Amino acid sequence: MEGNVLIHLALIIFTLNAAIYIAFLCILNRGLKKLILLPDSHERPFVSVIVPVRNEEKYINKCIQHLTTQSYPPEKYEIIFINDDSSDSTHDLVQLRTNHQLKLLQSKSFEGLSPKKAALHTGIIASRGEIILTTDADCMAPPTWIETMVSQFRSDTALVASWVVVQENEHFLSRIEALDSLGFVLVGAAAFGLNHPFLANGANLAYRKSAYFQVNGFDQIGHFGSGDDDLLLQKMKKLRKWKCVFAASMNAGVITHANRNLNQFFKQRLRWASKAAIYPRSILWLQLWIYFFHLCLFVSAILLIFIPPAIIFPLMKIAADFFFFKNNARKAARSVRVIPLVGAELLQWLYLIIIGIWSNWGRYSWKGRAYVHGKVETKAFAFSEFD
Template sequence: MEILKLVSLLSAALTIVYGLLVLTFIKGWYSLNLYKKSIITPSTKVSVIVAARDEELNIGRTIEALIAQDYPKDLTEIIFIDDHSTDSTAEIVASYANRGVKLIKLNENQALNSYKKKAIQTAIGSCSGDLIITTDADCVMGTKWLSSVVEFYQNKGYKMISSPVSYFEEKTYFERLQSLEFLYLIGLGASTIGNKKPSTCNGANLAYEKVTFYEVGGFQGIDDLASGDDELLLHKIAAKYPDKIGFLKNRSAIVYTHAKENLKSFIQQRKRWASKSTRYKNKAIIVLGVFV
């Protein structure tokens, strides 16, 4: 009887804590105003950086989506970094050279823990843009994606901007379940930014100033992990500029990608994401993720 009473009290306590957390997330989400595009003269030189490895089936669609952006071409630089692909990824990117798409081949002979960070860092070192925007080689976006992000940047003056990512073209029940879970992750990251305590973001739709990247030392100190080019960089920038992290709450800013087709690839992805948690200075983020 005593055990049942204890379990009941524990359940009630956890329910209250969970409810308070949900209310905190709701507060953070609604503190982010829905951003409405306005008429602002484009003036920011942007470098869109995409690290790619063995994406021959998807990369053409991504390139076409980037080329179709309505942001001024003279202020746009599109860079793909081929990360030791074994398929025709590099050849496909190279075929778009006459349309303003640049290709960098990552030639790294020594083994690295994070080739993606090395690829992004290499591109940043040679890019001409003041604002870096990263996405993935299997993503697509609407034509107003780039102009929405840059306008938000020019209007708000943030050092880093996280924007929404969503799964699309789901074919199975498992993929639809992933969509719900992924929406939670994106919403969680947005709400923590709204509460001025940034925790998560997604590198498939992330923007930051090049000068700020170098100010915080880039990926130095986190380059021994396979992932973390997004969240761990977010934590570094937030530590220096706690009030200069924004989330772009606008439908035009959404980047779309696909859910994992099977449980094995899903688990591998989550393991890779979880590896970042070992470097979280704020351990409350780990507790938050596990609890919720």
């Protein structure tokens, strides 16, 4: 009798969470429908494209090619690569291509700043641009990238974000990762559409230099290994006179390479999650519910042995996600297929549960550096525009 009560209680909890999840997807769908690409402002401010690099010899030449063949007037932008202690030939390859437009700097150390944020700050304080535009060396930007990102700025715009999509290759894991990453991007884009942005990607992010210094740059968030994008967005969102917008066009989107293997994929997701504990309280509650929801999915999979009807719960999740992706993937010039989607679902159910715990209490490494609790342990960072 007691066992039947527990079974019925579990099914009620599963059903309630499934209903909440479907409502959540409907809200995201509404946010995505609100996204628009603003008309070109026809203003052409000077732009500084900043690219921190660490051991990127495999991708650096292609990155330079994409950045130097932009439709934006060449005299209106500069490209600044910041070498972050590369041990391969990255420095030499960039050095060969330097000219009046393309510069190479060595990253400086700033107390309280993790290595990537220190590299970005090195580039920002050396830049001439009114607009800072960041990307990664393993990204491919279309010729229209700078022009489209800049076109979305108005006098009251502090920050512009846009699509970052993973390029599929011959490996099945890349198809799974592409869908998993697309899910994050769609959630972030929908939040912009709902006027509650909290998620962005530094591989494709533009902001006014004046807004960067107005929020004291990476002050208070600099010790985290990641967060040069979403945590900075959340700081700029608090500025009352400024707006943060999303460039809803793949003319502003960039394509990035998939991780080489499952281990690298896991470490990347761990790094992304490591700073989530300092998100705004409303987002923390959302994260806790998402964690509980995926825990229910995991439990329901185990309960299939005893309660065959429990399979309805994961099937509802997969079906809801399929229709959500089917309706919105084309916004990022992507498509969705059932088998990779099921693979992405299974992988996500597992890694979200593990990472939810590990990211706050465990250790991880990224590009040869070790992080504890998501942080680089350094002294307090005294921020100054003139450091």
